[in-house]
Amino acid sequence: MSTEKQFDVVVIGGGPGGYIAAIRAAQLGFKTACIDEWANAKGGPAPGGTCTNVGCIPSKALLQSSEHFEHAGHAFAEHGINVAGLELNLGQMLKRKDGIVKQNNDGILYLFKKNKVTFFHGRGAFAGKADGGYTINVSGPATDTLSAKNVIVATGSNARELPGAPFDEKLILSNTGALAIDAVPARLGVIGAGVIGLEMGSVWRRLGAQVTVLEGLPTFLGAVDEQIAKEAHKMFTKQGLAIHLGCKIGNITKGENEVTVEYVDSTGVAQTATFDRLIVSIGRVPNTTGLGIETVGLQLDDRGFVVVDDECRTSLPGVWAVGDVVRGPMLAHKAEEEGVAVAERIAGQHGHVNFNTVPWVIYTSPEIAWVGKTEQTLKAEGVAYKAGTFPFLANGRARALGDTSGMVKFLADAATDEILGVHIIGPMASELISEAVVAMEFRASSEDIARICHAHPSLSEATKEAALAVDKRSLNF
Ligand code: FAD
Ligand code: NAI
DSSP: OOOOEEEEEEEEOOSHHHHHHHHHHHHTTOOEEEEEOOBOTTSOBOOSHHHHHHSHHHHHHHHHHHHHHHIIIIIGGGGTOOOOSOOOOHHHHHHHHHHHHHHHHHHHHHHHHHHTEEEEESEEEEEEEETTEEEEEEESSSOEEEEEEEEEEOOOEEEOOBTTBOOOSSSEEOHHHHTOOSSOOSEEEEEOOSHHHHHHHHHHHHTTOEEEEEOSSSSSSTTSOHHHHHHHHHHHHHHTOEEEOSOEEEEEEEOSSOEEEEEEOTTSOEEEEEESEEEEOSOEEEOOTTSOHHHHTOOBOTTSOBOOOTTOBOSSTTEEEOGGGSSSOOOHHHHHHHHHHHHHHHTTOOOOOOGGGOOEEEOSSSEEEEEEOOHHHHHHHTOOEEEEEEEGGGOHHHHHHTOOOOEEEEEEETTTOBEEEEEEEETTHHHHHHHHHHHHHTTOBHHHHHTSOOOSSOTHHHHHHHHHHHTTOOSOO
């Protein structure tokens, strides 16, 4: 008799892609297991993946805390609030962050119980094919053999190292170390002016570090709408982030308490910079090692991602893959949507993910958020478009908040007025972008948004005004 534990669906990885896929599969009536190896400091299970443990959640906790600290130091006085003896308690700030992470880990374990997902704490690996399905070994804290007809690979990604400068999480930090520095470094170096570099650079600058960002490309935030990226570059520089573009990174050498980076700057001059800590945030690589992919012959592409079709089917029947381990943006909400869609496809339903309306947010101050096409892409594609912008400077709620930086920008088809892209830099851009996502999902026109009643005074009026500006009829600017 087989000693395997049989399931309908086994999910490998308990990040946003995996745990959400497992919950949806269980909701659809499948006997479902989820395997995740992440362990907390005490060795216990910590589901939620990169996002919960060393990504979205802890970074936003520190961004919020550091923003409070900066406001207390600079912005409160304008409101007539004088703060005497302002002090940073970094230990408490990090403890709060860890507490929020734990709440999320516990929340996922609760959701597994509620939805009858069987959780295995350990490493999952394909062990072979059996009975029209697959056997999966679990090793680590839990040791088991599972079998299932359907397997969802949701093993996520890890920070990419610079050749010759492996992460030690003491001096050379990935996102993991960057979220847990125990004393504010006087000189913080960041390699890569992408999402992590800007978010983590902002956190530590607000807390007092002198931050230098070295970016390889000559353009700043190349994927962002050029007008918005220009504005962001100006604002971040004004805040004190020293951003150097077009740098070619050379040797990185570690001393006892500092790390030295040699690089050639954009003018071709050799430079040397020494830092107390160095964050390397140059992108992420998919996790597929130790997964037993060779055993079953799962196909990877030349960059190591699991090969999938538009519907997340891999090269093997019954094996699916979602999230950071497959093509597409490395975003938690993209992983979740894929997870739900795959569970529904296994159930014979028509799960769907619209990649054209996946929003992006950079949680700096001001926040940057966008959905759809940028102006430079529309130009490159030869699409005729109309643009409308509205500055937060002219928005009453932004003035009351004391945060009038940035703008909302609409791009709409010149002939049909369909919204093609919305780009926001400014307060609460992360929340404001949802309206644009909904509008684009329903293929709305800018006129549709322009004619909808928005609460006053609210930041969302800037969205309406930018939509009005597409036809040059904004009312408050
Ligand atoms: P992951 O979250 O990486 O989860 C994979 C899980 O699988 C992990 O727990 C891993 O330990 C486990 N695993 C791997 N192999 C095995 C195995 N063989 N057996 C068992 N378990 C295994 N995205 C956003 O949308 N918004 C943000 O604000 C945001 N902020 C971020 C901030 C930082 C600093 C970082 C690094 C990332 C951030 N991201 C953000 C990206 C987001 O974290 C990822 O896109 C998301 O976590 C991907 O989800 P996933 O489920 O594919 O993989
Ligand atoms: P990234 O792709 O956002 O940025 C990497 C940057 O490093 C790029 O600007 C790139 O040009 C630069 N770079 C690459 N190699 C370099 C080199 N050798 N020298 C100098 N610069 C180099 O990657 P990042 O910041 O590591 O984040 C990884 C991913 O995690 C993001 O792309 C995003 O998908 C996700 N993430 C999402 C967040 C959010 O949604 N708010 C927050 C943080 C991460």
